[in-house]
Amino acid sequence: MSSSVSHPEYRLPPNVKPSHYDLTIRTHLENQTFDGFVDVHLDVLQDTSELTFNSSDLTLSSPSVYSETLASFTDVDPSITFNKKRGRATVKLAKALPGGSKAKLRIFYEGKLLSNMTGYYKSVWDHDGKKDYYSLTQFEATYARRAFPCWDEPLLKATFSVNMISRINTVNLSNMPVKSENVYSTSTDSSDDSLASSLASLQIGEVNDQWKITRFEKSPPMSTYLVAYANGVFEYLESSYTSPLSGKSRPLRVYATPNFVHLTQFALDVKAKTLPLYEKVFDIEYPLPKLDTLVASDFDAGAMENWGLITGRTSAFLIDPVKSDLAGKQRVASTQSHEVAHMWFGDIVTMKWWDNLYLNEGTMGEVIIIDKVFPEWNVHSNFIGDHLNAALLLDSKLSSHPIEVDVPDAEQIDQIFDSLSYSKAGSVLRMLANYVGEEVFLKGVSIYLKKHLYGNSVTDDLWSGVAEASGIDVSKVMNNWVTKMGYPVIKVSEVEGGICVRQDRFLESGPAKEKDNQTIWTVPLALLSVGKDGKPTIDNSLILDTREKTIPLDTSKPYKLNANTTGVYRVLYSPDITAKISNEAAKPDSIFSLNDRIGLVLDSVALAKAGFSDTASMFTLIDGLRAEKEYLVWQSISDGFSNVASTWWENREILDLCNGFARQVYRPLVKRLGFEYPAGEHSSTIKLRTDAITVAAVRGDEEVIKELQSRFNYLVETGDDSRIPPDLEAVTYRIAVTHGGREQWEYVKGINEAGKTPTSRIAAIRALGHAQDLALAEETLDYMWTKAKDQDFHYFFGGLSTNNKTKRLLRSYLFENYDKITARFAGNSMYKYLIRGSISSFSSEKDAQEIEEFFKGKDNSKYDMVLAQCLDGIRAKAKWCERSTTEVKQWLENWKKRNGGA
Incomplete structure (x- = not known):
């Protein structure tokens, strides 16, 4: 049963439903505040003497209610009551509104532009040696209520007319195109006395020469979490596409601050290529007059599918047009394509409640469509390691959850934005598409979307569409895959x-x-x-x-x-x-496809870890595939080595043997492929070279380490980075810090601060965590806390948690600073990633018990799923150690004897 039905106490009262919002926002970037008012047009469904809606962290005032049916204002209690825990406010009426009537609630609000990356918040950017601010929104899942009073549930769709008041030298953006933009004056709105009086109360008229009012066109019906707006000094690159269904041309833009706009061309090109393909696949024209993307310097999630105004972090959308790594290009293309798919999956058709989140997120659009744009990337095969295996790893825990998961409380919603809602959902739909045929599946998706245009849906609606296209009882085949945890x-x-x-x-x-x-x-x-x-x-x-x-x-x-x-x-x-x-x-002409071989290796690792098969059989399979040519199989092999190394990380003998095995396996690849990246090379060769060099270096190959150090030293001595290919930045910086000292650490820190591209900055941040000197590691933590953007903390944690010397230091840092970390991050989705990054890398029952003890009695409502999953993972590794240490040691020793050491 849907959470929305089985837990009514978490839902807004069903007495009214919004139909339209007239939303006015004034942004004061200098003061880092915003204020405004909203007119919410309501359908009164039941007699009611109070209106309860969502509002958090706002100051509300001057509520008024006009009954269209009674043609009069209703007396309102000026004191608004609040339920802070539920994020609700209630306005009490002196006279009940009759069921079946229409009414309008007007209410004024004020708020602060915080740096918490949720609601309407501020982002900072550097230019001309100083910091400046702009503002933008992030409303998914339940943060629209932090920006304006609203009925903040996905089922309660309404249309929106947005007005933005801002300084005249800034740019205003929202979901829809600009209808008009004028320097503000008291006469601007004389045609609407009601609006003019409300604007006058904001005291804008006293500085007419500094403010403007931007009016946006009315939107189609949409959920509050998809509303978006932004204000700042933005520039853009522009393109367009022509609809294959109607022949209409629509403008496409990518906005960014002036220091980043030159890095947006690739994201713009991907958007222009994918939009017409989605129209063809879904047989539904993109319904809005434009589609913008705004790149943000501070962003909690990766990206967000606001209708008509996609937003996202710099690493999701920025690529250096001259010097870019392949992985970065693939990340940008995948993200942009995923968000464009949402214009249909999620925006035009939206799940009724968050228990069906996967109907938005498991679209597979970035696979089916990106494969058409970049067929050389082999994205269908990449999906196995990137998504299917990630889903299987998480769903193999007792603490997993079904794809269709009960999430009644807003506290829990952020936790289900995970590999199950995304990757398992996509994997299950991919399995269904293979079973019924991809063309039939896509036809079914089109039927589903057309039946629910501008509305909301549940799982059975999708199954019904695919059943109509295929003639198969899809519900019977698929229900347990989405309603039950595991596989x-x-x-x-x-x-x-x-x-x-x-x-x-x-x-x-x-x-x-x-x-x-x-x-x-x-x-x-x-x-x-x-x-x-x-x-x-x-x-x-x-x-x-x-x-x-x-x-x-x-x-x-x-x-x-x-x-x-x-x-x-x-x-x-x-x-x-x-x-x-x-x-x-292992045969060169094997009947098993690339995808088959990837799956065989990944299965062998998982089965060995769980004790279904001997770990020796995993090693034997890897050893037998040493003549393999395909990168993605090698990526699966490197996952196997990583699993062993991260499980026996405190057993020096086994770790040395495993690293020696890995060096001998990867060394011939490095010798064959070298360190240079010729122009026009196939993507799989590029990725294989990068992976081979990375694994060899991390596992201690002295020749590879010396080569990477030489290239880094050249950069330090000359300032010329031409000897470090973009695809080798991450491993080069990591090796420099791992095998260096303060000089190398300081230089890599400078690379992060110079911020030439997001890819370089992230590579540098992760590398800082690999210092072997604990004093430098402590400095890394201090630097992170005082200098890093909130959105980058999980990159620091990622480096420190994969460094055997600093894993325990990081955990101690969490334990000792838990309260201040909670105060800084509990309001956004980053929080759960920091908890996971601090505790998931251990592999003993003793560690599991110590972690469990620390969290006893703490409010873990925002990360209880993550905590349980981490503990399950630690205990599974502990059991693997207990069961297989002797076997692993014997196999690796015998292999070393046969192959002459490492």
Whole structure:
């Protein structure tokens, strides 16, 4: 049952519904304040003598209520009552508004432009040796109420007419195009006496020559969390696209502060290429007259899909047109495409409540559409490591949650913006698309969107659309995938005439107990087999919807379940089958595709960690794939090494053996590929070189370390960074700090402060956390607290938490500074990432108990899911150590003897 139904105490009273907002905001950047008033047009659904709406951190005054039906103002109690915990305010009326009537609430508000990256807030940028401010909004999930009084629930859609009052030398932006813009004077609004009197009360008229009023066109119906506006000194690059459905041309812009606007061209180009493709795929024209993007220097999330005005952080949208790394380009393209997809998924059709968040976030748009724009990037294969495996890792914990998750309380909403709402949702929809066929799936999505244009939806609405297109009972196939947590491991054994397959819930801590193993999923098996003609075929029609089933098959020939790794599950073969599959995967002409090989490696790591198979079998598979050519398989292999190293990080003997194994595996790749990046090189070669050099350096390859140090030293001596390719910035800075001292640390700190590009700054921040001198690590923490932007804290934590010398220092820092970290971050989504970054990297039961003890009695309502997930992860690694330390040590020692050391 939806949270909106089962927990009415968390919802606004259903007595009225907003239909339209006339919203006026004055922004005073010098004082870092804002004020204004709002007229909310209401449909009165029940007789009511009070109006309850959302408001947080605002000063409200002068409420008035006009009843259109009674053609009169209703006396209002001037004292507004507040429920701070629920973020609500209530206006009491002397006379009840009759059900079925219409009314208008006018109320004035004031607020401060804070730096907390939520609501209407301030962002800082540097120019001409000084700092200046601009303002922008971030309203998802429940922060519109921090900017203006409103009915702040996704189901309560309304139209918006926004007026912005600001200094004349600034730019105003909002969801819709500008309708008019004038220098403000008391005569400006003489045509609307009511508006003029309200503006006069803001005392704007006394400085007519310094203010302007910008009016924006009326919006379509939309949820409050999608409303957006901004004010500041912005510049833009502009393009346009022509709708393939109507032939209309629409302007497209990317806005940024003047110091960044030259880095926005790539994001603008991606937007222009993807919009017409989405129109074709959904068969629905983009409904607004323009689509802007605003790049923000301070931004809590990665990016936000405000209708007509996408916003996001610098790393999400800025790329140096001359010197950019491939990973940065892919990040910008993926982000821009994802946010453009939201113009349909989320904006034109919005989930009814946050329990269906995945209907917005699991679109797969950045896969299907980016593949059409950049086919050489192989994004369908990238999806397996970037999204599917991330989802499977989180969903293998007992502390996981279903995709469709009960979130009645606003305190919990931020926590579900995670790999389950994004990556598992996308993976489940990808599995469905493979099962019914991608064209049929997209046709079903189009049907779904058309039936709910400008409205709200739930899961069954999407299933109904795909069912109509496919003729399949989609609800029956998919319901358990979204309503139940977890996923199965499919165990395969050979029997006479075929194979026996059995499903049980997969947990990273080991086989599930009976009480945790109740779900039977409907599993598309996607069986790859070899026919009589010797050619491989894939049967996508096979379904496992019982605990176990026998499937006829010629097992003398190669076969594999989950062909192309499209299913949301792991596959466990008996040891003899595993050996046959591993041998086939290692062949140059293997029948197993790139996606198959990626999945085999990732499954082998997860199965070993959970104790379903020997860790030795994982190492054997990796060793057998040393002739592999494809980057994405190597990326999966490097994940395997990282898992072992992060689990046995305090066991020096095993860590040295594992690092030696990794060096020998990756050294031939580095020798073959070198350190230079020729123009026109294929993206997979670029990524493979970067990965090989990074793994070799991090695992201690002396030749690679010396080469990277030499390039860094050249930069220090000459100021010329031409010897450091953009793709090697991150590992070069990391190695310089890891194997250097104060001089290198200070120089890398300077790279962060110079801020040439977001990619360089983030690489430098992460590198600062890799100092081996604890005094420098302490300075890193002090520097972070006093100098870093709030949005960058998790990058500092990321570096410190992956440095074996500083993991415990970081945890102690959290424990000792918990109160001030909570005071600074509890109001935004960064908070949970800082908690996770501080505690997730440990691997002993003792650490788990100490962490658990510290958080006892603390208010963990904003991170309780994250805390439970971290503890589960630590204990799973502890069990792996307990179970496999002897086995891992023996295998690595034997390998070292056979291969002559590292």
